[in-house]
Amino acid sequence: MNFTSFNFLIFFPLLVILYYATPAKYRYITLLIASYFFYINIKPVFALITAGVTLSTYLFTSLMGRTNTGPWKKRFMVINIILILLPLFFFKYFNNINAGIFALLELFHLKWPLPKIKLFLPIGISFYTFMAIGYTVDVYNEEIESEKNIGILALFVSFFPSILSGPIERAKNMLPQFKAQINLDYNMVSQGLKFMLWGYFMKLVVADRLGIYVDAIYGNIYQHNGTSLLFASFLYPFQEYADFGGYSLIAIGTARILGINVMQNFNRPFLATSMSEFWRRWHISLISWLTDYVYTPLSFSFRKYKVWGIVIALMITFFISGIWHGAALTFVVWGLMQGLFLSIEALTNKEKSIFEKKHNLSKKSWYISIGVCFTFLLFAASEVFARTTNINDAFTVYRRIFTVSGTLFIGRLSILIYGIFGLSILLLKDLRDEFAPSWFLLFENKHKFVRVIAYSSIIILILLIGVFDGGQFIYYQF
Amino acid sequence: MIKKIVFNIAIVFLVVFVLDFAIGRTLQHFYFKEKSGACFQITYSMETTKADILVFGASTARHHYVPEVFEGTLEGTFYNTGQNALGIFFQLAMLESVLKRYTPRVIILDAEDSFEKEKSSYERLSCLLPYYREHKEIRKIVELRSPFERVKMISKIYPFNSHVLTVLGMNLNIIKGDELYNKGYVPLDGQWENKIYPTDTYAAYMVDPNKVIAFKEFIVRAKKSGASIFVVYPPILQELNIRQEIEIRREICLNEKVPFWDFSSNVLFYNNKGLFVDMVHLNHDGAMLFSKLIAAKIKDAINKRMP
Numbered sequence: 001m002n003f004t005s006f007n008f009l010i011f012f013p014l015l016v017i018l019y020y021a022t023p024a025k026y027r028y029i030t031l032l033i034a035s036y037f038f039y040i041n042i043k044p045v046f047a048l049i050t051a052g053v054t055l056s057t058y059l060f061t062s063l064m065g066r067t068n069t070g071p072w073k074k075r076f077m078v079i080n081i082i083l084i085l086l087p088l089f090f091f092k093y094f095n096n097i098n099a100g101i102f103a104l105l106e107l108f109h110l111k112w113p114l115p116k117i118k119l120f121l122p123i124g125i126s127f128y129t130f131m132a133i134g135y136t137v138d139v140y141n142e143e144i145e146s147e148k149n150i151g152i153l154a155l156f157v158s159f160f161p162s163i164l165s166g167p168i169e170r171a172k173n174m175l176p177q178f179k180a181q182i183n184l185d186y187n188m189v190s191q192g193l194k195f196m197l198w199g200y201f202m203k204l205v206v207a208d209r210l211g212i213y214v215d216a217i218y219g220n221i222y223q224h225n226g227t228s229l230l231f232a233s234f235l236y237p238f239q240e241y242a243d244f245g246g247y248s249l250i251a252i253g254t255a256r257i258l259g260i261n262v263m264q265n266f267n268r269p270f271l272a273t274s275m276s277e278f279w280r281r282w283h284i285s286l287i288s289w290l291t292d293y294v295y296t297p298l299s300f301s302f303r304k305y306k307v308w309g310i311v312i313a314l315m316i317t318f319f320i321s322g323i324w325h326g327a328a329l330t331f332v333v334w335g336l337m338q339g340l341f342l343s344i345e346a347l348t349n350k351e352k353s354i355f356e357k358k359h360n361l362s363k364k365s366w367y368i369s370i371g372v373c374f375t376f377l378l379f380a381a382s383e384v385f386a387r388t389t390n391i392n393d394a395f396t397v398y399r400r401i402f403t404v405s406g407t408l409f410i411g412r413l414s415i416l417i418y419g420i421f422g423l424s425i426l427l428l429k430d431l432r433d434e435f436a437p438s439w440f441l442l443f444e445n446k447h448k449f450v451r452v453i454a455y456s457s458i459i460i461l462i463l464l465i466g467v468f469d470g471g472q473f474i475y476y477q478f
Numbered sequence: 479m480i481k482k483i484v485f486n487i488a489i490v491f492l493v494v495f496v497l498d499f500a501i502g503r504t505l506q507h508f509y510f511k512e513k514s515g516a517c518f519q520i521t522y523s524m525e526t527t528k529a530d531i532l533v534f535g536a537s538t539a540r541h542h543y544v545p546e547v548f549e550g551t552l553e554g555t556f557y558n559t560g561q562n563a564l565g566i567f568f569q570l571a572m573l574e575s576v577l578k579r580y581t582p583r584v585i586i587l588d589a590e591d592s593f594e595k596e597k598s599s600y601e602r603l604s605c606l607l608p609y610y611r612e613h614k615e616i617r618k619i620v621e622l623r624s625p626f627e628r629v630k631m632i633s634k635i636y637p638f639n640s641h642v643l644t645v646l647g648m649n650l651n652i653i654k655g656d657e658l659y660n661k662g663y664v665p666l667d668g669q670w671e672n673k674i675y676p677t678d679t680y681a682a683y684m685v686d687p688n689k690v691i692a693f694k695e696f697i698v699r700a701k702k703s704g705a706s707i708f709v710v711y712p713p714i715l716q717e718l719n720i721r722q723e724i725e726i727r728r729e730i731c732l733n734e735k736v737p738f739w740d741f742s743s744n745v746l747f748y749n750n751k752g753l754f755v756d757m758v759h760l761n762h763d764g765a766m767l768f769s770k771l772i773a774a775k776i777k778d779a780i781n782k783r784m785p
Contacts, residue, residue, distance in 0.1 A: 189483055452493055455490050456493040459490075459494045463498060464640075464642055468604075468639060
């Protein structure tokens, strides 16, 4: 089951009824059962890994809670982190490590061929592993107390709206909510439904439609000219935003209907004027997790190197981010590119601020536009590595963009028209939300008639031009 | 509060229901008024054609069977129901609809589409959704997409999802399709000028049992109807990963005592770049040669059966 499956449209309303019918004290149990039911529906065996991560985390954080000081507390934390990272490493990186070892042995003329093990990556493992690590570190740092109720902790790890692709939530935000007596709240339900509706629009109308074109080009890079590859490379970041941003909104909306507030994951990223701003708007939950648990401790350790310490911390953080996305060289390059862009900004930040102040540029629309376009270009350029399956293909895309001219591949024109139409609506909404949030209100209009027509129009648009047979969410693979 | 939530949701549903009904019915009206294009060809094949010789298949069917050759050799009317990328499920649905109306004299099944288990084979059955309501005989096949198809059909727009531009374009004569004038045959121009790359001819993949069952059902239904059925595996430019596929087809045809002609290694076509536009599609010259061979074989087979 996933958010775009028909099963979910049956499952979720039934759950909402059951959830609010359960006495408030026991609602977390309903939610826990529903979360495991949701996850088991994808592949039953995956739930065992989730349960294992929960058990290990519960056991070791409980031990940490009982050990006030001393080296044992740290040992328990390290043991738990290693234990919960094991399944992630095994499923995500086993084949790559295997191939690496064989390649190394071959250098010494030692051949030891073993068949590849075909492993299915348990969906969401990267997300809930990070959540469990975050919780373990928070308990170690005494930012929160270890959770006594294993049911609440199990729900935190397996909470169905966020288990598949985040947002990567924090225990200190979620655990109190799961324990609180939540009552049905009209505003929460109303907001949740709006988020879900817009999320479905982003996913079905924009992401999956653009995906048809992008897949057609990137699925056959050697047959397409530079113009088509360039166009597809510009479309891919929008596809990814609509896909992952759409997923996140559905997840946030689903949680909100259940009375739970989940953190925002995207904030109009393509209106960022610099890469540092971009990364405060794109996959916010991952970046804030990495900032708290990787970047901040690292930059503290390297503080004696001053600005170069920041550069080293940035490079390592985004290297980890790349590896987290996938066990491939393409993701390493992708991560290092982000680190490089941010490092350059960190190194030139002072001069840039002086220049902007001197010429009073920061509020000039042309300057903002240039910043927005340049940031998009940098991100789109790095996304070539995220979209291609290997490093050779990524360089082939670049080479063909600069060397093979030709007319744009259109394919079925209707696909492009629907996709660009949907994308225009999405970008116009983002522009309005950013620069004129009180203009042209539809979902938030004070007249009920306008709101009803706005919701209905989005549903009709989804029915008319949404892609119902589209692929899974892009971030499921991570 | 619950009342307020339910009431507001009900209002939105009501408006959506009215809009869905109005837009869906309008789309349905204009969809069936199309006079050319791929959708029209499906409608024509399912609801109108009474051709003596019918070709079923995917893209190779569409591009390989020249109407004039069959009409001349077999002395009868001809129509090609082949549709790009639509495999055995679609072909079986098409056959069910045709047989509900009449029995063609000759049925040719161009069985090139893969038996590999692929989600897309089911997704592509969406092209049959506009016919779901009126054609009960295809419902079982359409429901292979998902068990909820019947529920989804409550929406009047759903069957015409993604059709809005084509319906507009066809009815306003902005888009033109020429399938009607070629009796379903679409000739291809050009020759394969690129290198022939070696392929892994024995790569393992999972066979979809539903496809094998559908293939068998197609043959049994066509045979039972009294039509003369011939199964053809089309020529290819170079050996592909198809041996397993061909053997499955051969065995079923042998059991059902239906002629199965495998052209995949035919010397006239194999490695003959001048007759192909890509690895599997013949150009018009190739299609002419192929059509002549098939038409002559069918004529021979029919003559031999005659007392």
